[in-house]
Amino acid sequence: MxxxxxxxxxxxxxxxxxxxxxxxxxxxxxxxxxxxxxxxxxxxxxxxxxxxxxxxxxxxxxxxxxxxxxxxxxxxxxxxxxxxxxxxxxxxxxxxxxxxxxxxxxxxxxxxxxxxxxxxxxxxxxxxxxxxxxxxxxxxxxxxxxxxxxAPIVPYSELVLYQDAKVTRILQNIGGIGNATILPSGGETDTLAFDTGPGNMIIDELCRHFYQVEYDDEGNFARQGMVNEEVLESLMAHPYIQKKAPKTTGREDFGKEYTANLLKKYQLSANDWIRTATMFTAKSIAETIAPFAKGKTELIIGGGGSYNKVLIVMLKELLPEMTVKTQEDLGYSSExxxxxxxxxxxxxxxxxxxxxxxxxxxxxxxxxxxxxxxxx
Structure with missing residues (x-):
């Protein structure tokens, strides 16, 4: 019924x-x-x-x-x-x-x-x-x-909606925090899910700090900046990124205080900061989920980050072995x-x-x- x-x-x-x-x-x-x-x-x-x-x-x-x-x-x-x-x-x-x-x-x-x-x-x-x-x-x-x-608590719903008999699917939600669910092909229910690290949280905080806007619309600020490799290397050394799954994080690790400390430590232009933070999100996702690609693998991106065109391009370049799609490509809604x-x-x-x-x-x-x- x-x-x-x-x-x-x-x-x-x-x-x-x-x-x-x-x-x-x-x-x-x-x-x-x-x-x-x-x-x-x-x-x-x-x-x-x-x-x-x-x-x-x-x-x-x-x-x-x-x-x-x-x-x-x-x-x-x-x-x-x-x-x-x-x-x-x-x-x-x-x-x-x-x-x-x-x-x-x-x-x-x-x-x-x-x-x-x-x-x-x-x-x-x-x-x-x-x-x-x-x-x-x-x-x-x-x-x-x-x-x-x-946490995470959404994997059960993802099994219901997205599991495929022939394709391994990795569902990557990019909200404030990034979280991934690995759905093996063949109907296995022993799935794995975890938070990959920051999603939009640091990017949004930088947009508020520099431009007094809530987010980087379609990645337009990041598009005008350059990645600072020294800062990126420091960001990727964060202890959470090195942890093995299952793991979970939140504002306690990557919130307003964390971003404020970064701004004190490094002097970058506004757009360089935003592009570097965007690459941090992309790279932390890519390095965390890459080992789970088995055979034909689709990366399905949802959440507000799926509308950031620069972030999507970064993920495609970092994960060339995966087919990258959005929720909308499958007929669902990212939001x-x-x-x-x-x-x-x-x-x-x-x-x-x-x-x-x-x-x-x-x-x-x-x-x-x-x-x-x-x-x-």
């Missing part, structure tokens, strides 16, 4: 809330999903500033986190109502809403005496009350409870990919079925992800 559901995603780029309205049926690898509509509600400047403040150990506070949890819940609920209204659908008729939440901090290996843990905000009770339907949220913790890193993934995870949880991939996260068994908030 086919149902309607909404997947919500708010990623490390802090662009806003992505909402995907889907038609979904079936379970496990027989799940069928069709995108009906997609929209993004940008964060208002005040909200974005509050989120950025909450990410800083120095600036955040208990009161801010408590308030932001509810405020984000309101924004997520609004996104559901808006996409339903746009499609003449009553939100109460949705089978469920699946919300990832806004990641504030993620430390899968612990930090300075603190235990492994993660924090995503966006109160599910608020979303349920506003939308009058079941909400499934907080997907990462269940995997961490069984020894996993709680909607992760929100759709949330809907697929939510569907598994709704039917009390597991959706983590232990070979990707390091968990010692499969578990049902997320927490369920019922509307009554």
């Amino acid at each position: 086919t149902h309607y559901a909404v997947g919500l995603m708010s990623g490390t780029s802090l662009d806003g809330v992505d909402a995907a309205l889907v038609e979904i049926s079936g379970v496990n690898l027989e799940t069928k999903v069709r995108l009906i509509d997609f929209l993004t509600i940008p964060f208002l400047p005040k909200m974005k500033k509050q989120i950025e403040k909450s990410l800083s150990i120095e600036e955040s506070s208990n009161a801010l986190l408590c308030s932001l949890n509810v405020e984000l819940g309101e924004v997520f609920g609004e996104a559901v109502l808006e996409i339903c209204k746009k499609n003449n659908l009553d939100s109460s008729t949705l089978l469920f809403v699946a919300s990832h939440g806004q990641t504030i901090f993620h430390m899968p290996n612990g930090l300075d005496g603190f235990v492994p843990s993660t924090l995503q905000l966006g109160e599910s009770s608020v979303i349920a009350e506003r939308t009058k339907t079941t909400v499934i949220s907080d997907f990462r913790y269940r995997d961490m409870a069984v020894g996993g890193q709680g 909607a990919k992760e929100a759709i993934a949330m809907a697929i995870l939510g569907n598994q949880t709704y039917h009390r079925l597991p959706s983590n991939v232990p070979s990707a996260t390091g968990a010692f068994r499969e578990v049902i992800l997320g927490k369920v908030t019922y509307y009554s």
Whole structure:
């Protein structure tokens, strides 16, 4: 039986809330999903500033986190109502809403005496009350409870949507952080997934610093610059790039503070900085995924970085043995990919079925992800 559901995603780029309205049926690898509509509600400047403040150990506070949890819940609920209204659908008729939440901090290996843990905000009770339907949220913790890193969590959805019997597919998402999923040909489910390193995060921060814009549109700034090989070599020496998969990272390694320190250490022109950072993203991806190419291999790129033409050219040059495609080449949406993934995870949880991939996260068994908030 086919149902309607909404997947919500708010990623490390802090662009806003992505909402995907889907038609979904079936379970496990027989799940069928069709995108009906997609929209993004940008964060208002005040909200974005509050989120950025909450990410800083120095600036955040208990009161801010408590308030932001509810405020984000309101924004997520609004996104559901808006996409339903746009499609003449009553939100109460949705089978469920699946919300990832806004990641504030993620430390899968612990930090300075603190235990492994993660924090995503966006109160599910608020979303349920506003939308009058079941909400499934907080997907990462269940995997961490069984020894996993709680990331990446999208590989299960990628198995459902992209696995091919004859071709090895490497799905590379380039959001704030870059993450890859290796889908072997032949129907194997023992997939591997990991964060490759920075995606757009450093590039975006440099664009804000030099040009007061949010991102490098189509790579136009990078196109005018030159790669500084000395700086690039230093960037590639980052400890995270040298780690073996499975591994996961975030703003803790490559965020605003990291970029600020780079700007103090090296003196480059604006466009040289942006091109060098773009090459850092491309090279960290290429060197990490190259060993997984087996036989005929397709690299499928999604996320905001797929619209950066300079970055795509760099990847094609660094990985000549792979066929490089975008989500759009396969008939999917780069922007909607992760929100759709949330809907697929939510569907598994709704039917009390597991959706983590232990070979990707390091968990010692499969578990049902997320927490369920019922509307009554």
